[in-house]
Amino acid sequence: MRDVAEHAGVSVRTVSNVVSGYPHVSATTRERVQRSLDELGYRMDFLAKGLRSGRTGFVALAVPFLAEPYFAELAQAVIGAAARRGITVLVESTAGDSEVERKILSGGLTNVADGVLFSALTLPAADVGSAVPDFPLVMLGEHSVGDHLPRVGIDNVAAARTAVAHLLDQGCRRVVALGRNASENGRQRTEGYRQAMAEAKVRRVNWFEVPVDDWTRAEGYAAVAELLEGDGPLPDGVFAFNDALAVGALRALDASGVRVPEDVAVAAIDDIQEAAYTHPPLTSVAPDLDAIAERALDLLEEQGRHKADDDDPAPVPGRQEATPFRLVVRASSQHRPAAG
Amino acid sequence: MRDVAEHAGVSVRTVSNVVSGYPHVSATTRERVQRSLDELGYRMDFLAKGLRSGRTGFVALAVPFLAEPYFAELAQAVIGAAARRGITVLVESTAGDSEVERKILSGGLTNVADGVLFSALTLPAADVGSAVPDFPLVMLGEHSVGDHLPRVGIDNVAAARTAVAHLLDQGCRRVVALGRNASENGRQRTEGYRQAMAEAKVRRVNWFEVPVDDWTRAEGYAAVAELLEGDGPLPDGVFAFNDALAVGALRALDASGVRVPEDVAVAAIDDIQEAAYTHPPLTSVAPDLDAIAERALDLLEEQGRHKADDDDPAPVPGRQEATPFRLVVRASSQHRPAAG
DNA sequence: GTGATCGTTTGCAACGATGCAAGAGCCAGT
DNA sequence: ACTGGCTCTTGCATCGTTGCAAACGATCAC
Numbered sequence: 065m066r067d068v069a070e071h072a073g074v075s076v077r078t079v080s081n082v083v084s085g086y087p088h089v090s091a092t093t094r095e096r097v098q099r100s101l102d103e104l105g106y107r108m109d110f111l112a113k114g115l116r117s118g119r120t121g122f123v124a125l126a127v128p129f130l131a132e133p134y135f136a137e138l139a140q141a142v143i144g145a146a147a148r149r150g151i152t153v154l155v156e157s158t159a160g161d162s163e164v165e166r167k168i169l170s171g172g173l174t175n176v177a178d179g180v181l182f183s184a185l186t187l188p189a190a191d192v193g194s195a196v197p198d199f200p201l202v203m204l205g206e207h208s209v210g211d212h213l214p215r216v217g218i219d220n221v222a223a224a225r226t227a228v229a230h231l232l233d234q235g236c237r238r239v240v241a242l243g244r245n246a247s248e249n250g251r252q253r254t255e256g257y258r259q260a261m262a263e264a265k266v267r268r269v270n271w272f273e274v275p276v277d278d279w280t281r282a283e284g285y286a287a288v289a290e291l292l293e294g295d296g297p298l299p300d301g302v303f304a305f306n307d308a309l310a311v312g313a314l315r316a317l318d319a320s321g322v323r324v325p326e327d328v329a330v331a332a333i334d335d336i337q338e339a340a341y342t343h344p345p346l347t348s349v350a351p352d353l354d355a356i357a358e359r360a361l362d363l364l365e366e367q368g369r370h371k372a373d374d375d376d377p378a379p380v381p382g383r384q385e386a387t388p389f390r391l392v393v394r395a396s397s398q399h400r401p402a403a404g
Numbered sequence: 405m406r407d408v409a410e411h412a413g414v415s416v417r418t419v420s421n422v423v424s425g426y427p428h429v430s431a432t433t434r435e436r437v438q439r440s441l442d443e444l445g446y447r448m449d450f451l452a453k454g455l456r457s458g459r460t461g462f463v464a465l466a467v468p469f470l471a472e473p474y475f476a477e478l479a480q481a482v483i484g485a486a487a488r489r490g491i492t493v494l495v496e497s498t499a500g501d502s503e504v505e506r507k508i509l510s511g512g513l514t515n516v517a518d519g520v521l522f523s524a525l526t527l528p529a530a531d532v533g534s535a536v537p538d539f540p541l542v543m544l545g546e547h548s549v550g551d552h553l554p555r556v557g558i559d560n561v562a563a564a565r566t567a568v569a570h571l572l573d574q575g576c577r578r579v580v581a582l583g584r585n586a587s588e589n590g591r592q593r594t595e596g597y598r599q600a601m602a603e604a605k606v607r608r609v610n611w612f613e614v615p616v617d618d619w620t621r622a623e624g625y626a627a628v629a630e631l632l633e634g635d636g637p638l639p640d641g642v643f644a645f646n647d648a649l650a651v652g653a654l655r656a657l658d659a660s661g662v663r664v665p666e667d668v669a670v671a672a673i674d675d676i677q678e679a680a681y682t683h684p685p686l687t688s689v690a691p692d693l694d695a696i697a698e699r700a701l702d703l704l705e706e707q708g709r710h711k712a713d714d715d716d717p718a719p720v721p722g723r724q725e726a727t728p729f730r731l732v733v734r735a736s737s738q739h740r741p742a743a744g
Numbered sequence: 745g746t747g748a749t750c751g752t753t754t755g756c757a758a759c760g761a762t763g764c765a766a767g768a769g770c771c772a773g774t
Numbered sequence: 775a776c777t778g779g780c781t782c783t784t785g786c787a788t789c790g791t792t793g794c795a796a797a798c799g800a801t802c803a804c
Contacts, residue, residue, distance in 0.1 A: 065790065075754050080792060088752055110516045111460065112790030115451040115759050130483065130495075131677070136476035143470065143497045155470075155495035157483045175760095176450045281681050315681045337471070341621050341655045343683030405760065415784050420762065428782055452760035455789050515790095 065106065072100035083108060114175075123364060124177035126156040126168050128185040132280075133336040134306065135183065138204070138353055142181060145357035151178075160185050160278075174199045179364035184209075185247060200367035202360045208248040211384060214367070216360045218351045218389045220249060220333075224256025225263075226391050227331045227349050228303050232260065234329050234397055236301030238270040242287055242313060243305025245276055253305045253333065272299065279305060284312025292320050301397075304332040307339050307348055314342050314396070325399035335392050344395035355387045405446065412440035423448065463704060464517035466496040466508050468525040472620075473676040474646065475523065478544070478693055482521060485697035491518075500525050500618075514539045519704035524549075525587060540707035542700045548588040551724055554707070556700045558691045559726045560589060560673075564596025565603075566731050567671045567689050568643050572600065574669050574737055576641030578610040582627055582653060583645025585616055593645045593673065612639065619645060624652025632660045641737075644672040647679050647688055654682050654736070665739040675732050684735035695727045 065083075069076040074097060081089050082097040083106075100106075114120035125142050127135040143153045154177055158164040165184055173180055179200035184207045196212060203209070205217040231239050241257040244250045254273060261271050274291060276283040284304060292298070302317075304310035310332035317324055324330055324344055332339070335350030363383065405423075409416040414437060421429050422437040423446075440446075454460040465482050467475040483493045494517055498504040505524055513520055519540035524547045536552060543549070545557040571579050581597040584590045594613065601611050614631060616623040624644060632638070644650035650672035657664055664670055664684055672679070675690030703723065 076790090077754055077792085078752090080790095081753085084792080088750095090752065093752080107511055107514060109455070109790050111451050111455040112759090113792075115449070115455055115761090115789090116791045116793080118759080120451065129480065130470075131473075131477045131480035133471075133473060133476070133678075136473070136479075137471045139476075139495070140469065140471035140497060143495075144499075153495070155479070155483075155493070157480060159484075171447055174447060281677065285681070311678070311681050315683075315685075318683055337621065338473075338651075338678055341625070341651045341682075343655075343658055345655075416760090417762085417784055418782090420760095421783085424762080428780095430782060433782080449760050452789090453762080455791090456760080456762045458789080 068097070068100045068104055068106050071104060072097045119178050119368075120176060121150065122152050122154050122177045123179050123181060123361070124154040124156055124168075124173040125181045125183075126158055126165075126173075127183045128158050128160045130155060130157045132308065133338055134308070134334045137336060138183065138356070141353035141357040142360070145354065145361055149361060151361070158185070169197060169201075171197060171199055178368060181360050181364070182207075200364045202363045202367075204356065204360060206248040206252055214363050214383045214385075216356050216363065216385045216387060218349075218356075219386045220252035221256040221259065222386075223333050223349045223351070223389050224253040224303070224305070225260040226256075226389075227333060227347075228257050228260035229264065230347065230391055230393070231301040231303060231329050231331050231397060232264045232266065234301075234325075234399060236299075236329055237266070238272070238297065238299045239266070239301035239303055240272045240274055240291070240299040241303050241305070242274045242284065243276055243279055243309050244273050245278070250305060257303060276309065279309050281308050281312035281315070284309035285316045286312070288313040288316035289320070292316065292322065298322075298328070300328055302328055302330045304330065307332045307334040307336045307346060310346055310348070310396075311338065311342055314344075314346070318343060324396055329399055330396040339392075340394065342396070347394045347397035348392055349389050350392050351389045352387055359385050359387060405449075408437070408440050408444055408446050411444060412437045459518050459708075460516065461490065462492050462494050462517045463519050463521060463701070464494045464496055464508075464513045465521045465523075466498055466505075466513075467523045468498050468500045470495060470497045472648065473678055474648070474674045477676060478523065478696070481693035481697040482700070485694065485701055489701060491701070498525070509537060509541075511537060511539055518708060521700050521704070522547075540704045542703045542707075544696065544700060546588040546592055554703050554723045554725075556696050556703065556725045556727060558689075558696075558729045560592035561596040561599065562726075563673050563689045563691070563729050564593040564643070564645075565600040566596075566729075567673060567687075568597050568600035569604065570687065570731055570733070571641040571643060571669050571671050571737060572604045572606065574641075574665075574739060576639075576669055577606070578612070578637065578639045579606070579641035579643055580631070580639040581611075581613045581643050581645070582624065583616050583619055583649050584613050585618070590645060597643060616649065619649050621648045621652035621655070624649035625656045626652070628653040628656035629660070632656065632662065638662075638668070640668055642668055642670045644670065647672045647674040647676045647686060650686055650688070650736075651678065651682055654684075654686070658683060664736055669739055670736040679732075680734065682736070687734045687737035688732055689729050690732050691729045692727055699725050699727060 065076055065079050069079045079097055082094050123146055125139060127139060129135055130139060139155055146153045168182060181202050181204055183204040203213050203215040206220055228239060241254060244254045274287050276287050302313055304313055310330055314324060314330060317328060322328055331347040333349040335348040339346040339348045405416055405419055409419045419437055422434050463486055465479060467479060469475055470479060479495055486493045508522060521542050521544055523544040543553050543555040546560055568579060581594060584594045614627050616627050642653050644653055650670055654664060654670060657668060662668055671687040673689040675688040679686040679688045
């Protein structure tokens with residue numbers, strides 16, 4: 065920038081004014097500086113700008129596994145929403161490592177990012193306690209830290225209830241819930257399953273919850289394969305807590321010759337792109353990822369503004385925003401067996 | 405850091421020495437500073453460090469669509485490899501917008517990242533010409549800019565040839581190549597297909613190339629659906645240029661009641677995780693993503709060092725690194741129809 | 745003609761860290 | 775006792791940019 069100033073015969077400050085669009089710059093000067101800018105191929109140094117102004121224009125997004133379709137699609141949505149606001153996204157993958165997650169929550173990304181969007185899996189709740197971070201932070205999806213942290217995501221209980229109610233509507237009598245684990249997400253979707261089963265007055269003997277460790281295709285496959293090998297009564301419906309589990313379940317059912325949806329109907333949550341191409345296509349609850357991304361960025365900006373205004377106001381009440389979702393019905397759940 | 409220095413009763417420079425592990429610091433001082441560090445919850449400012457030292461510890465990864473499984477898995481591999489080196493990855497999604505791609509190549513990410521890994525789809529070859537960027541850059545996969553830019557990826561011709569040869573080995577007589585488009589990648593995989601067909605002395609009448617725009621499930625589905633509706637002779641093998649196309653193809657075949665692999669064998673390239681869970685599981689060529697990520701980062705660091713050494717040496721000859729791949733055979737290609 | 749006002753431009757300091765080289769204190773060797 | 779060499783510590787300048795407020799010149803009203 066110094067070079068540009070010299071080349072244009074003005075002060076560095078004036079160059080800065082031109083670059084940052086300061087209104088009180090004469091047209092002739094602006095043009096001359098602009099020419100020098102182009103000629104010398106000037107590129108702004110983000111670091112210096114960030115250092116001086118305290119804002120970097122970056123937002124960090126931390127997800128457990130970027131290679132999981134759901135998180136990849138979420139990341140894509142966040143990147144798109146951020147791009148519309150002129151914000152760049154820094155994507156971090158925690159690999160479900162609670163050490164990494166703890167570092168992020170304790171501010172490991174501060175002053176490189178203006179804010180952090182955090183989709184936590186195994187959250188080190190104990191370590192975090194009720195401490196409020198000293199930087200803009202919005203949680204995506206459920207977490208177990210407490211409601212003092214702002215959060216954006218679908219209502220998991222309602223989403224699960226919707227999926228299970230749909231299966232019951234289709235005539236299922238014995239619906240298995242596949243996917244309970246240690247996560248808060250797992251707890252809530254289990255709750256939704258139970259509510260739907262209770263509401264439909266399904267007899268307790270037909271309730272069945274299959275636990276897993278992770279919500280992956282492999283675990284879904286293994287769990288259902290084991291279920292089919294067992295000597296218990298077979299289910300006529302499977303509610304998988306996410307699409308990856310459902311994909312694994314479908315594969316296991318297919319491998320065992322169980323027909324979907326004739327023998328077993330399947331529904332899940334996430335509606336990843338893959339869901340439209342499974343065998344058969346998968347019924348799934350679709351969260352509005354764009355809405356999640358937009359709302360999350362709104363909340364981040366809001367926190368950023370509050371920080372700037374006062375010194376330390378009540379740092380934004382932990383708002384819990386529920387974004388819309390809808391049930392996408394595909395072939396995997398469309399059967400109507402004879403009542404029984 | 406100033407606060408810490410004051411609190412510990414030393415100069416800021418000494419604090420810096422402790423933080424950066426400078427050896428000549430007495431044990432007592434080090435300990436005292438460390439205590440103040442912890443007590444005040446000091447966190448290093450990456451921006452200031454980067455501004456002063458000229459290195460940020462960031463590497464940018466630009467991919468067309470993060471939501472595409474292949475790129476998501478690639479990103480995960482890069483993030484993992486970078487983490488092992490203490491490098492943080494900044495993921496950018498170009499959305500196949502050549503405007504964005506041009507910006508990246510002209511250095512839009514410089515001085516925020518020490519280097520750029522670029523997986524280009526539609527590359528604005530004309531705009532770039534043979535200009536060598538003034539920052540460390542490594543291309544991932546094929547591109548059409550020319551060989552003056554270093555590149556890491558599998559040998560696409562060989563990979564395609566391997567997949568097609570496998571289908572022919574399985575007894576296929578009429579193999580369709582699905583996926584030719586304007587990309588360099590498409591050109592090369594087409595070339596591999598032709599080589600394999602020629603090598604096996606397949607009669608020209610049985611060669612068939614189906615073009616698409618993008619390598620997505622939707623396009624794969626549409627292309628195969630159209631093929632099945634047509635009145636031409638049906639193929640007994642489909643070679644899809646990537647797994648997404650294959651997934652779409654499998655769905656279309658399934659929907660039309662065509663049996664895989666009995667009627668049509670299918671193979672593709674990428675071996676995304678989803679490939680193991682399709683109906684039936686998909687035979688695919690698996691690139692070694694970890695190797696790609698590691699080599700790419702190696703080349704970046706090498707370029708970084710060269711930059712540091714001299715002023716402007718021949719900026720690293722455009723090395724073209726071919727990483728290993730292997731064919732993963734699954735059910736989608738395992739048939740042996742009667743010779744015909 | 746003179747002072748007030750406005751638009752435009754500028755100098756200085758600062759953001760938080762590190763490179764450099766010099767200063768302070770200590771010990772051993774002569 | 776003096777010097778050289780060592781370890782440990784420090785001050786100063788600097789990276790590229792922007793906030794702040796003053797300075798500058800010109801126009802305007804009286």
